[in-house]
Amino acid sequence: MLKDITLGQFFPGNTFMHKLDPRVKLVVCFVFIIVLFITENLAAYALAALFIILGVKVSKTSPKMLLKSLKPIMFLVLFTSILNIFYIEGEVLVRFWILKVTKEGLMTAFYMTSRIIMLVCATSLLMYTTSPISLTDALEHLLAPLNKVKFPVHEFSMMMTIAMRFIPTLIEETDKIMAAQKARGADFESGNIFARAKALIPILVPLFVSSFRRADELATAMECRLYQGGEGRTRLNVLKLTKYDYVFMVFSAISFVLMILLNVVGI
Amino acid sequence: MGEILKLENVSYTYGAGTPFEKTAVKDINLTFNSGDFVAIIGHTGSGKSTLVQHFNALLPPTSGTVYINGEDINQSAATRRAARFACGLVFQYPEYQLFEETVFLDIAYGPKNMGLSEIEVKRRVLAAAEAVGIDALTLEKSPFDLSGGQKRRVAIAGIIAMEPEILVLDEPMAGLDPKGRDEILDMIKNYHDKHKTTIILVTHSMEDAARMANRIVVMCDSSVLLDGTPGEIFARHDLLTKSGLDVPQITSVLIELKNRGYDVDTSVYTIEGAKEQLMKLRGKLC
Structure with a gap:
């Protein structure tokens, strides 16, 4: 679905x-x-x-x-x-x-x-x-004038890039967790609205846990590559x-x- | 020993009708007998994981039929649900699906979904915990406080607690250290010896498959390439190497000996068997 x-x-x-x-x-x-x-x-x-x-x-x-x-x-x-x-x-x-x-x-x-x-x-x-990456790239370029009024354009577009980058990952993860819980007999399709909301807990908890883990890992990986914001950063694809x-x-x-x-x- | 699980001309296509269309499983015919220990082997992307999700109706085949105990499992929502409990599937990295407050509650999730009484749920949780080697103290802990190997055991216990007739494990040793691997493998072996449950183990390690299974199914490019006893499979090492798989180290030693002109049996895959071959060879040479 x-x-x-x-x-x-x-x-x-x-x-x-x-x-x-x-x-x-x-x-x-x-x-x-x-x-x-x-x-x-x-x-x-x-x-x-x-x-x-x-x-x-x-x-x-x-x-x-x-x-x-x-x-x-x-x-x-x-x-x-x-x-x-x-x-x-x-x-x-x-x-x-x-x-x-x-x-x-x-x-x-x-x-x-x-x-x-x-x-x-x-x-x-x-x-x-x-591609989402070039889209946020474009956005960063177009919003560049806002830098003058102290709007963190680069940080904003980096956040967007990361968010977009993780949409497919999260969808895949959700699919996987859903399949795993279904294998344990979870039922997402029947019952009233409360039963259905409750049935989502076994998906949301692992999803949150893994999102935090991923965020942590990504932050470490970025730091390892000396990321420190947009200042003085050059581009691969101009x-x-x-x-x-x-x-x-x-x-x-x-x-x-x-x-x-x-x-x-x-x- | 009767047939328990049967696949007839099963095919599955991902994303049919989009530019990402991909056939993951192509025209599979397989029969598993009750009490078997089968290993499904194949390199990454050969369709193993997609295939096993057909065993408990998580994926409906694009074409073909899956039977458990002679009954088509994709007839209705009820038969699909029954198949989930008849065929317990442990996913890859199952520790990521833990969610409850305590280990006990997490293992109890499956049995509770089956609608069992509280006493029965408790009995099953304790039995499953024992089978995977989780002690009473750990049962009251949060699953997020455990080590990686322990989390994996808890997740496997969550499936075992449903007491399925068929237990399918998708790469249960992935990402564990050698000690953790051995522990999980021994645990599975013990469980099989004790309960005679049909076990289907997905792996890409020939060593593990040789050590554990009495039958091996080799997958390659979405289809079954080979199917037989470990001896039969490893005798076809030419075909295995071509499809990107290895034979057990001990077998490759014998193959190399044979290539150099010594008369040995290359279908041997255990240390004992190899020892016997080498002793025989020594007897002949001296």
């Missing part, structure tokens, strides 16, 4: 999308989301969808994986769209009992749904094509913008400007 979590899973590859500078991808993804939220126009959204489909095609990500990443937010999407459909005042289309469906409600629901779905698709695409990055930036910028224009013109 834990293996089904796909958010933040990196699929190695050698496509155009994989080769892009993580900083560029991160910024483009961020701008894309902003543009999604400031526009509310059918043609603009069609263009946004096209943008994502193109990304999926170019990065050779299987659409199935993308749909899988949408599964956990399906409830949220349904909930917001139902609320929007029934609670927004406007031109009434259908009325039954105390409920009424308005045209404005339907439209808002549609925009909200597309927005959330495209937002998740774009971030998933970013996650699938960028991020550098290439031709691909400029092509991608220009293409994205044109698409986003088009989306905003379409929204302003209001086709």
